[in-house]
Amino acid sequence: MLVSVLERMREFGIMLAIGTAFRQVRVIILTEALLMGLSGLIAGMICGGLSLVYFKVYGLDLTMFSEAFEEFGMDAVTYAIIRPDYFVTAFSAVVLATIVSIYFPLRLLKRTKPVTVINEI
Amino acid sequence: MKFNKKIMTEFLEVQQISKLFKPDREVEVVALDDINLTIGKGEFVVISGPSGSGKTTLLNIIGGLDIPSHGDIVLDGERLTGLPESKLSQIRRDHIGFVFQAYNLLPVLTARENIEYVMKLQGAGKDKAHKRSLEVARKLSIETFLDKLPHQLSGGLQQRVAVARAVAATPKLILADEPTANLDSKSASSLIDMMQKLNQEEEVTIIFSSHDPMVIEKARRSIVLKDGKIFSNICS
Numbered sequence: 498m499l500v501s502v503l504e505r506m507r508e509f510g511i512m513l514a515i516g517t518a519f520r521q522v523r524v525i526i527l528t529e530a531l532l533m534g535l536s537g538l539i540a541g542m543i544c545g546g547l548s549l550v551y552f553k554v555y556g557l558d559l560t561m562f563s564e565a566f567e568e569f570g571m572d573a574v575t576y577a578i579i580r581p582d583y584f585v586t587a588f589s590a591v592v593l594a595t596i597v598s599i600y601f602p603l604r605l606l607k608r609t610k611p612v613t614v615i616n617e618i
Numbered sequence: 619m620k621f622n623k624k625i626m627t628e629f630l631e632v633q634q635i636s637k638l639f640k641p642d643r644e645v646e647v648v649a650l651d652d653i654n655l656t657i658g659k660g661e662f663v664v665i666s667g668p669s670g671s672g673k674t675t676l677l678n679i680i681g682g683l684d685i686p687s688h689g690d691i692v693l694d695g696e697r698l699t700g701l702p703e704s705k706l707s708q709i710r711r712d713h714i715g716f717v718f719q720a721y722n723l724l725p726v727l728t729a730r731e732n733i734e735y736v737m738k739l740q741g742a743g744k745d746k747a748h749k750r751s752l753e754v755a756r757k758l759s760i761e762t763f764l765d766k767l768p769h770q771l772s773g774g775l776q777q778r779v780a781v782a783r784a785v786a787a788t789p790k791l792i793l794a795d796e797p798t799a800n801l802d803s804k805s806a807s808s809l810i811d812m813m814q815k816l817n818q819e820e821e822v823t824i825i826f827s828s829h830d831p832m833v834i835e836k837a838r839r840s841i842v843l844k845d846g847k848i849f850s851n852i853c854s
């Protein structure tokens with residue numbers, strides 16, 4: 498997120514210069530970051546969910562290592578379990594990561610005068 | 619006694635403005651040195667002077683984009699100096715239009731969306747914003763480019779969109795820092811002509827800076843800066 502805000506400093510600088518309130522810019526940056534994070538999460542949940550379902554039905558066949566498993570008293574074929582809190586944890590992690598990732602860019606933006614950004618390039 | 623001319627109220631006052639930059643601990647640059655000016659409502663003024671004379675700094679301070687080291691700016695009776703950034707931001711949105719040398723349109727918005735941007739910030743509804751953007755676009759002959767993105771337009775057209783954005787939100791004052799510096803002489807000349815027309819039709823005060831003689835001579839009043847001081851201040 499730092500990279501993406503830095504790349505777009507000029508754009509945010511223009512918005513601030515022509516009268517957008519800082520808090521409006523903050524909302525825009527937060528919304529974009531959350532959308533990005535959440536679309537990643539959804540893609541991840543679909544892939545992860547499908548493979549979980551697969552392994553729940555067919556199991557993870559590790560019979561090639563069956564001797565080793567038997568020594569530990571485990572089955573060579575393990576079946577996945579799906580618990581809703583997997584998704585809750587992932588969701589919270591994404592939201593938290595998003596907030597952390599925009600904290601420093603926002604602080605930088607707040608401290609920079611919009612004109613310096615605009616006139617730089 | 620009878621007045622034929624409309625009386626100009628002093629609506630912008632630049633009082634003893636100085637600006638020091640301290641890029642290092644050792645170095646100190648005096649960008650503006652005790653500038654005093656009054657500009658009346660409806661004026662069309664150019665600020666000229668060599669590069670580094672303080673034009674940009676002065677326009678930034680007048681527009682509440684930078685804070686002076688000393689002195690006051692009073693715009694239409696309201697003192698800008700000492701106001702917090704949140705209030706300055708609101709004044710910029712409601713009362714000042716900005717045009718920059720490098721156009722500075724928002725790259726992801728179409729020309730129309732750029733023109734309507736400040737109006738929308740002010741809370742204008744969709745219909746009102748649409749009507750106004752079309753009206754202003756016609757005055758600048760850009761009504762056929764409204765659905766284009768900035769990168770699809772030439773520099774001259776982008777700068778006309780930028781002027782439209784500044785004018786559309788009906789500001790009291792338009793500040794344009796070297797608006798023609800990146801344009802060829804034909805586009806530059808027609809941009810200034812359009813700005814002059816808007817100055818009259820929309821009754822908006824315009825202050826712009828330039829170091830191009832052909833552009834400077836179009837303004838009724840010319841203020842020349844040199845080393846951060848006013849070198850001359852002439853009405854023609």
Ligand SMILES: Nc1ncnc2c1ncn2[C@@H]1O[C@H](COP(=O)(O)OP(=O)(O)O)[C@@H](O)[C@H]1O
Nearest residue numbers: 639641647649668669670671672673674675676
């Ligand atoms: N942010 C800054 N830090 C240090 N010096 C600056 C800064 N901005 C402008 N200056 C200096 O202030 C003087 C006036 O600059 P400027 O207002 O940009 O002049 P102009 O627009 O007429 O070219 C120059 O000497 C410039 O180097």
Ligand SMILES: [Mg+2]
Nearest residue numbers: 673674675796
């Ligand atoms: Mg300049």
